Amino acid sequence: MINLILFGPPGSGKGTQASKLVEQYNLMHISTGDLFRYEMGNDTPLGKEAKSYISKGELVPDSVTIGMLKNKVNANPDVPGFIFDGFPRTVNQAEALDEFLGSKNEKVTALISLGVKDEELISRLLERGKTSGRADDSDESIIKNRLEVYKSETTPVFDYYNEKMMARKVDGHGTIAQIFTRLCHVIDEVAV
Ligand code: C5P
Ligand code: MG
Numbered sequence: 001m002i003n004l005i006l007f008g009p010p011g012s013g014k015g016t017q018a019s020k021l022v023e024q025y026n027l028m029h030i031s032t033g034d035l036f037r038y039e040m041g042n043d044t045p046l047g048k049e050a051k052s053y054i055s056k057g058e059l060v061p062d063s064v065t066i067g068m069l070k071n072k073v074n075a076n077p078d079v080p081g082f083i084f085d086g087f088p089r090t091v092n093q094a095e096a097l098d099e100f101l102g103s104k105n106e107k108v109t110a111l112i113s114l115g116v117k118d119e120e121l122i123s124r125l126l127e128r129g130k131t132s133g134r135a136d137d138s139d140e141s142i143i144k145n146r147l148e149v150y151k152s153e154t155t156p157v158f159d160y161y162n163e164k165m166m167a168r169k170v171d172g173h174g175t176i177a178q179i180f181t182r183l184c185h186v187i188d189e190v191a192v
Pocket of ligand 2: 014015031033085086
């Protein structure tokens with residue numbers, strides 16, 4: 001099984017690249033952000049709770065996010081692997097993921113981090129906000145908070161996997177096709 005964490009700040013292209021990678025490697029794409037937006041769209045209790053955090057650019061509590069992620073994985077027992085997009089966002093989530101996969105005799109194959117500079121992230125997110133309908137993409141102060149939260153709470157996840165020699169960096173600037181090629185090179189190395 002291949003279990004990739006596609007890592008990087010908001011706007012780094014995780015979702016865009018994950019959609020292409022699932023076709024190339026026949027994996028299942030799990031975006032926790034998309035799962036939350038689906039719940040919000042249906043106005044479920046989970047969606048209502050998530051919205052109170054997402055609308056401010058804050059993280060949804062770990063217990064909620066981890067539970068949702070486990071349900072999604074457990075509901076798909078026959079896939080050849082997963083691309084986790086937007087998860088884990090905290091070290092606590094990373095530890096929970098490792099433990100969860102371990103309980104299935106599986107593990108994270110690698111974390112691949114897309115690096116993009118802040119100015120470009122902000123302009124990409126504002127641009128996406130014009131069509132995505134996402135309130136958290138349309139307000140610069142919410143975007144800046146998301147980037148702050150990424151730096152304080154999420155970058156330690158890179159260090160966590162880097163210490164285990166499982167983290168790789170990919171330049172996230174350039175065209176979608178260029179970045180895809182870079183990602184495929186790394187995946188072909190780690191997923192052997
Ligand atoms: O991953 P994405 O950028 O789509 O996530 C959108 C929002 O969903 C985040 O800004 C955050 O509020 C919430 N989220 C979270 N925990 C995750 C993934 C997303 O709190 N693991
Ligand atoms: Mg995304």
